Amino acid sequence: MQFIQPDINIDFIGKRFIGFSISATLILISLLSLLLHGGPKYGIDFAGGTLIQIKFNNPTTVDTIKDALKPVGIIGASIQQYGETANNEYLVRADIAYKKLEGLSEKVEQALIQAVSDGSEIIDSGQSSEETTASSETSDPTPTTQTVSQELEAEQPEQKTLPAEVRRIEMVGPQVGKDLREKALLAMFFALLFITIYISGRFEFKWVVSAAMAGGLMGGVYLIKSVGISMPFLIVFALILAMILFWCLKLQYAMGAITALIHDVMITVGIFSIFDKEFTLPIIAALLTIIGYSLNDTIIVFDRIRENSRKLTRDTFDIVINNSINETLSRTILTSLTTLIVVLTLFLFGGGIIHDFSFAMIIGVLIGTYSSIFVASPILLLWRLHK
């Protein structure tokens, strides 16, 4: 079986300006959406706040939950139904940066459980609310407390009548959120620089030049970081500087690859912003995987370009590039397909927590495949045409 005929010859390079304009439009839309939304929407990992996932035994409404939260002092919380309606599962998120978040989750938990137990007729509310205070399951049987734990075990069966179950609590203090945000940005930046060294070394034998450049950039970022400048600006500035350096040092393969990667990440971030999805730690993991994946694609095309340009041909460099893209096209499509199959199953069957992760991956695989053909390879031509 074959999807792509061996003698296929699509003029990708000739259409590169169409590609460039599509990419430019997508990036512009992404930036615009980011601007309109006031930057990326951070999840509690990065913004700080409290998230509680709670599952009720009986149907409840968002309003009931809202009312229950008022006495605790949470008014601006966002409450979302989670999963299917029949599950009665809700996500409560309070993103106000409380000075002290301690004890907050307990209060919310208690208020919610109490609210539904008061309302439900099946359960004797007095009894159930008492259980919430003494929600004891076990006690370790140290000699002194053996009698105690035995008594507790006897009480256990009643536990099942709890009207709601708190399935997940996440609380991140604002300082930790900021730390995680900076670490995530640094991680992406460092990953890009290490990859630069490897590509320049492997494809152009410019190990020393690229290592010196990357080392200088890393050192610079570290130095300026200690001065206390805003991290996102610093990274953006460093990336622009890196691009200029690539140009001057003629690290063309690195430039092609990194441009494609930045392109992929920006568009994925933009689409996330358009769909109003939150950035959490797993999403950063997804972005880094997209970097790895897109690079994988790009390198396979580059590899073919390197191989073909060593052959003795009279073809010009743009034809060599175009042939290489066509020769690897079958593989590019196939791998994207198999990866898409698994990411789609993750998206459909993987459950709520990795839903956004797989969504990011789907976008990333599609964009990554596109960018290795229409962004990374044509950039190699920039130098040749200027000569």
Place this chain on the structure above:
Amino acid sequence: MKNISPRTIIILLVLFGSLLYVLPSFHIDVWPHKKINLGLDLQGGMHLVLEVEAEKAVESTIERMGNDLRREMKTNHIKFADLQRHAFQLHLKVLGNESIDKFNQVLDDEFQEFRIASRKQDGDQLSMILDLPESDVAEIKKKAAEQALETIRNRIDEFGVSEPDIRRQGERRILVQLPGVKDPRRAKDLIGKTALLEFKLVDDKHSVEEAIKGKTPLGTEILYQVVENRQTRRMSKTPYLVEKRTTLTGEYLTDARVNIDSQYNEPYVSIKFDKKGARLFERITESNVQRRLAIVLDNKIHSAPVIQERISGGEARITGSFTHEEAHDLAIVLRAGALPAPVHILEERTVGPSLGKDSIRKGIASMVIGGIMVIIFMVIYYRVAGLIADLALALNIILIAAGLAGFQATLTLPGIAGIILTIGMAVDANVLIFERIREELRVGKSPLAAVDAGYNKATLTILDANVTTLIAAVVLFQFGTGPVKGFAVTLCLGVIASLFTALIVSRQIFDSLLINRQLRSLSI
């Protein structure tokens, strides 16, 4: 097969070894006994990041030294005034030339730790500001963090959580991971409690009401006793006027146990002092009969019994309307000792066990579905060669599982996502090779030559592509915490495993098919 190549032996050894590592995770107990660790998000549990308020430890050290200084000056009859602590400094005034001389003597002889921050003499009045050198302050802070870690570890050990992970993170943060903890709220209370036990005498001479209005007599303070009525769940607060001076603290405790009061059938905590504490306790009770002694825990009064007689033997009991577990937990924190400084929670992630099970079920379901779809696709597209790739894929998953168990890495939900992603990407290496072989076949090479050329040309590409993915994964591992780290681990393992299966295993299968079985044509 007549001749078994060394490559086959290596493959079989790796397969056998990884099976050994995988089996324990499926309840088949064989030698290495290493199971795959499930992350907190999969098995449920609690993840906490605490920050030690180390400044408080410095403050209390300086406070204590100030008290020592005060006592020393009193015994030496030095006249002084306004001895007070401001942040990390001690301010005081020494009055009279004679006193100043004696003070200098005392300061040089007994308090060499102090650094003189400022010294102003105005006639016969000396104003001093004392503090500690930076290195000492740093040392106290460091000790506070270390000691807090140790105390928390003791408390958790006594609480009984299997395989807790407690470690320092940075200078003053403590990471606590409690997998499978049943009652997260209770565990959190236990960890976060400073558990500073103090005994203070109640001031019965002045009225509490007056004091609340703002006329607190010198050397006293107002503390509250908070009691929750368990029937009505109402809180009641009772104010007490107590002397600021602490007569005795929990540092002299040797033991604390839960007992049941036979009369009221209520639990109480009985505590035991060491020799010095017992002597102190005896002296206090002796000289304050008929006064009330407040038992204060973290600035809250637990009870304030009237001292009926001198108590010797160094045993006392803390009563209060405890539940069984409250008493039990109180005994634990008292035994493990007080935290040197308060801690507060910076980050908390708690996953209930049912959600964890859900996640595993869904993760494995999508792994199976995705895997089967890819396997079917490969067979349809590449026929026999597709089967070879599928074999390599299956081995790949076994290798990752074995790697997880072998390195005792933690499998998290993003980790499962990583494995699923690897399924997609592991096929990539095979696809690259197969496409190359097809190209070579098209040029008219024999199957054997085509396979050989295909592998030779694809190897470098595969290496380049995988090394870059590995770079991203390693960076992810370096920066990642918890779930993200788990993802990076499976990604790394996946890359290495797919290099092995694609370049060595599937190659060997091709070779044995073509050479040993003398196949003429290749179904690819």
